[in-house]
Amino acid sequence: MKSDIYLNLRQTKGRDKILDILQKEPVPVDVVHIISHLENEKVNLNQATVYRILEAFSKNGIIKRFEFLEGKFRYEVDKGDHHHFICQICNLVEDISDCNIKEWEEELEKEKGFLVKNHSLEFFGVCQKCQS
Amino acid sequence: MKSDIYLNLRQTKGRDKILDILQKEPVPVDVVHIISHLENEKVNLNQATVYRILEAFSKNGIIKRFEFLEGKFRYEVDKGDHHHFICQICNLVEDISDCNIKEWEEELEKEKGFLVKNHSLEFFGVCQKCQS
DNA sequence: TTAGGTGCAAATGATTTGCAATAAT
DNA sequence: ATTATTGCAAATCATTTGCACCTAA
Secondary structure, eight states: OOOSTTTTSOOOHHHHHHHHHHHHOSSOBOHHHHHHHHHHTTOOOOHHHHHHHHHHHHHTTSEEEEEOSSSSEEEEEOOSSOEEEEETTTOOEEEEOSOOHHHHHHHIIIIIOOEEEEEEEEEEEEOHHHHO | OOOSTTTTSOOOHHHHHHHHHHHHOSSOBOHHHHHHHHHHTTOOOOHHHHHHHHHHHHHTTSEEEEEOSSSSEEEEEOOSSOEEEEETTTOOEEEEOSOOHHHHHHHIIIIIOOEEEEEEEEEEEEOHHHHO
């Protein structure tokens, strides 16, 4: 059915399907994951196309790109500002909402039993020089 | 001269040189940057070796790996917990110390004139299940 | 109809690997 | 002497690109 989420993008079977897959994922997934999902469901989509769709979705704010120190990107439908806890052993990924790092780490340890070894935080934006 | 920073690692010319380069860098740099530095100084080090040295340093806590949503790693001598601001336009990287995200973003905007578009924060550690 | 989307095959960029030769302890 | 480290060349993994064809609007 017709969706208005695509903004100025055209609606195609491939896009519908990838969006569908991502909407069902509780955590960011990589391209291999998406492609194997597509194969399971007998959806034929070239991998170059998959990358192009993900790029288009990212640029239009439909999804967000993440990096988990794995040397590759992960993608997730944009659920607003939140973060993740990644288990360095089993690769469990769990959503973290709210914001206050030191407190967080303590809470994560107390409430979830996570042993937080480190975290990565980067800001992205435009510096003063580039705003003019 | 002999250095004790290497712990159980052997001290080699290549390691000394890479450590030297990283110690002089104010921000995390990528492998291309390191290799071109080596070339400038006529230091011959195979790129596979460079990667292996960086891996050894990382595993021994001498340096830290970062990702700036570029699809590659950056490396920095371990200066303890801190973060970075990356300009999406000119790729300026500036250190951020202290911790409190929302406040930070406002401070960054007020004090540095940075326009913060988004930030990435991930925690890494060991989940409860994996601790036992 | 026509600009935007896709497939295919090949290229690129980052990182890793096997194995033999070499150097640090 | 022993074992870690390095060089080399090739492999692998993630992602991108050019170009001709196709399709949603």
